[in-house]
Each structure stands twice: as structure tokens, then as C-alpha cells.
Amino acid sequence: IDELLAARAYGAFDFPDQAGQVYELTVAATFRMLEAARRNGVKRVLVASTGDVLGSNERPGSEDDILYMPSSFYGAAKSCSELLTRSYGTALTTAVLRFYHPYGPGGQPFLVNRLVRLVAEGREIRIEGKDGITLNPVWVADLARGVRLAIESSKAGIFHFAGSETLSLRELLELIGTIVH
Numbered sequence: 322i323d324e325l326l327a328a329r330a331y332g333a334f335d336f337p338d339q340a341g342q343v344y345e346l347t348v349a350a351t352f353r354m355l356e357a358a359r360r361n362g363v364k365r366v367l368v369a370s371t372g373d374v375l376g377s378n379e380r381p382g383s384e385d386d387i388l389y390m391p392s393s394f395y396g397a398a399k400s401c402s403e404l405l406t407r408s409y410g411t412a413l414t415t416a417v418l419r420f421y422h423p424y425g426p427g428g429q430p431f432l433v434n435r436l437v438r439l440v441a442e443g444r445e446i447r448i449e450g451k452d453g454i455t456l457n458p459v460w461v462a463d464l465a466r467g468v469r470l471a472i473e474s475s476k477a478g479i480f481h482f483a484g485s486e487t488l489s490l491r492e493l494l495e496l497i498g499t500i501v502h
Contacts, residue, residue: 336393343398347395347398347399348402348405351402351406352405354366354368359409364413364414365414365415365416366406366413367417367472368402368416369418370399370420371396371399371419372421372483373391373392373393373395373396374391374396374419375390376396410477416471416476416477416478416480417479417480418468418482419482420459420464421457421459421482422457422459423459423464424458427461432456432458436494436497437497437500437501440494440497440498440501448491448494452489452492453489453491454490455487455488455489456488456489456490457486457487458484458488464482467482
């Protein structure tokens with residue numbers, strides 16, 4: 322798992338070679354945590370997730386959609402983790418916290434921080450399609466405030482932690498280029 326965390330710090334893991342480790346760190350670990358909470362009388366569990374569970378699906382969806390459309394193994398594993406968490410809703414109060422591309426100080430493994438580093442180093446970044454994926458990055462301080470509110474709350478459900486501005490990957494890279502150069 323240490324190797325997997327180190328790989329994530331640099332932006333990726335070796336799929337499919339590290340798929341088992343991703344599964345253990347997301348799905349299996351979530352199950353063990355939920356079971357331990359249930360057995361030990363824990364009343365409320367919060368699980369960190371990612372907007373990647375929704376993939377790049379353009380159709381409008383709802384939290385009741387059974388089939389998410391993750392476009393990566395990591396997104397699929399986190400989707401499984403969310404489904405397990407939701408199924409424990411009869412035994413525990415559960416909250417899924419979906420993070421959408423956090424960025425800021427101390428966030429070396431975050432996508433936006435990795436992009437800043439790559440642009441500053443003059444490295445090539447390939448974009449799929451004309452403009453790439455759409456993102457709405459969230460500043461880490463705003464994310465921290467949201468997580469604090471979720472911890473203090475007694476509400477169950479899925480909570481989205483995203484920035485207020487939506488950008489294409491191309492727009493984001495152009496903005497980063499303007500800032501770092």
C-alpha cells in the first residue's frame with residue numbers, strides 16, 4: 322500500500338499491475354471499517370470519495386443512480402466503496418464526501434497541483450479531445466471547512482465538495498501557464 326500511495330503522489334498507479342492494491346485500499350478497507358464501526362457501536366461514519374465515481378458522463382444524474390459511469394479503475398473502486406457505504410445506512414448513519422480535484426499547499430498528490438508542477442517544468446501534457454475533461458477544483462481550505470461541517474453534522478447522504486468555477490482541462494492548463502510563466 323505504501324508503494325500505491327507513493328505512486329498516487331506522482332499522479333498515477335500502474336494499472337492493472339496495482340489494481341489489487343487499489344481494491345484493498347478502497348473497497349476492502351471500506352468494508353473492514355464499516356464492519357468494525359457496526360460491531361463497536363459507532364453511530365456515524367464518513368467516507369471520503371471522489372467525483373471520479375461519476376466519470377465524464379454528460380447526462381444529468383441523481384444520487385439514486387445505481388450505475389455510475391467511472392472512466393477509470395480508481396473511480397470504479399471508489400464507486401464500489403460508496404455502494405458498500407450506502408448499504409450500511411440501515412445499521413449506521415453514513416455520509417459519503419465526494420472531493421472534486423482539491424488543490425493548494427501540501428496537496429502534492431492532487432491533480433491540479435501535479436499539473437502546476439508539470440507546466441512549471443515545461444513537461445508535455447496530453448489532452449483527450451479538443452478541451453479535455455471538465456473540472457471544478459476546490460481549494461483545500463474550503464474543502465477543510467466543508468469536511469469540518471460534515472463532521473459536526475448528523476446528516477446522512479452524499480455530499481459534494483467542488484469549487485464554484487467549472488473549467489475544461491485546456492482552460493485550466495492555460496491559466497496555470499499564465500500564472501507560472
